[in-house]
Amino acid sequence: GLLLAIETSCDDTCAAVVARDGEIRSNVISSQGVHDRYGGVVPEVASRHHLELIETVVEDALAQAGTTLPQLDGIAVTQGPGLVGALLVGVATAKALAAAHRLPLVPVDHLHGHVAASFVQPDPIEPPFLILIASGGHTLLAHVKDHGARWGRDGSIEVLGSTRDDAAGEAFDKGARLLGLGYPGGPALQRLAAEGDPEAFAFPVAAQVPGLDFSFSGLKTALLYKTRELGEEETERRRADLAASYQRAIVETLARRVERARAETGIERLAIGGGVAANGPLRERLRRLAPDLHVPPRELCTDNAAMIASAARFAQPVAFPGYLSLDAYSSGERGL
Numbered sequence: 001g002l003l004l005a006i007e008t009s010c011d012d013t014c015a016a017v018v019a020r021d022g023e024i025r026s027n028v029i030s031s032q033g034v035h036d037r038y039g040g041v042v043p044e045v046a047s048r049h050h051l052e053l054i055e056t057v058v059e060d061a062l063a064q065a066g067t068t069l070p071q072l073d074g075i076a077v078t079q080g081p082g083l084v085g086a087l088l089v090g091v092a093t094a095k096a097l098a099a100a101h102r103l104p105l106v107p108v109d110h111l112h113g114h115v116a117a118s119f120v121q122p123d124p125i126e127p128p129f130l131i132l133i134a135s136g137g138h139t140l141l142a143h144v145k146d147h148g149a150r151w152g153r154d155g156s157i158e159v160l161g162s163t164r165d166d167a168a169g170e171a172f173d174k175g176a177r178l179l180g181l182g183y184p185g186g187p188a189l190q191r192l193a194a195e196g197d198p199e200a201f202a203f204p205v206a207a208q209v210p211g212l213d214f215s216f217s218g219l220k221t222a223l224l225y226k227t228r229e230l231g232e233e234e235t236e237r238r239r240a241d242l243a244a245s246y247q248r249a250i251v252e253t254l255a256r257r258v259e260r261a262r263a264e265t266g267i268e269r270l271a272i273g274g275g276v277a278a279n280g281p282l283r284e285r286l287r288r289l290a291p292d293l294h295v296p297p298r299e300l301c302t303d304n305a306a307m308i309a310s311a312a313r314f315a316q317p318v319a320f321p322g323y324l325s326l327d328a329y330s331s332g333e334r335g336l
């Protein structure tokens, strides 16, 4: 049996076909280059592009997998959280395609998707394990107890800590912007940091928040003040050092929380997910903590539909016509 998944929560239009056992048959991602010039994602622009791209992206995913709609077991779609206008394009498309072929629909939570990126073949990790999900909109540390989608202490995924303000990816993006780099800033900042000294500047690590929560807004402010203190010329001259020190502070903040979570729970197995998991120094730092750190391939860390199909294997399908009234949600459905 095969599942088609559609993901349109932000600015990437994605469709994928995944088999029941977690084997990826196709994984199509169409990135909207148009947001670079605005320094971030413009919701209306994102929705319009999803509308233009979705049909072709779905056709490509089916063709590359060598399958057709009537042959599928069901259609999965990201229901939220994300940009509502963007999500609606995916939800409407999935509902229409599923209804036309009387297929079941599987609504998937985007963050369950980021977790389920760790469940795909050929190298799935088996629960229980701890996972750090660090993306453009979220930073959370969770205990994954089974493959399922139920959130909470008694559920499948228990959140141990999350960010109080900015997400880790946002910290990368905002820092990159302060240093005059383009959007998305994470990869650019990592490249610049490779030429700098991470010890050059002391930025605040693991800000004063209790328990296993995170905070990154102070770090961003510290970088802003440092660039003002240095002045334009000196900031320009020391950009690589600033990037390296700033990146080190983000990585250390994340790593120390992971370290504490491992000590408190006694769970040693560790996985990472979300766009920031693509960051090399973060991977290296976490590998020093957990040598068998589970890292999905890069294209499964940033937004993609294969992870949504992977999650759908463990989520509740809704039979036709029960899903016709299904709506997208922007946030808050998991009761975090």
Ligand code: ATP
Pocket: 009, 010, 081, 082, 110, 134, 135, 136, 137, 138, 168, 169, 170, 172, 173, 184, 185, 186, 187, 190, 274, 275, 276, 277, 278, 279, 280, 301, 302, 303
């Ligand atoms: P969410 O999943 O919370 O809705 P999102 O979908 O925007 O947010 P992802 O696509 O998972 O997030 O990740 C994008 C983020 O990852 C961006 O903030 C980007 O800067 C960051 N990122 C990508 N590659 C790297 C890297 N090499 N180093 C650091 N950050 C990175």
Ligand code: FE
Pocket: 110, 114, 135, 136, 274, 275, 302, 303
């Ligand atoms: Fe995401």
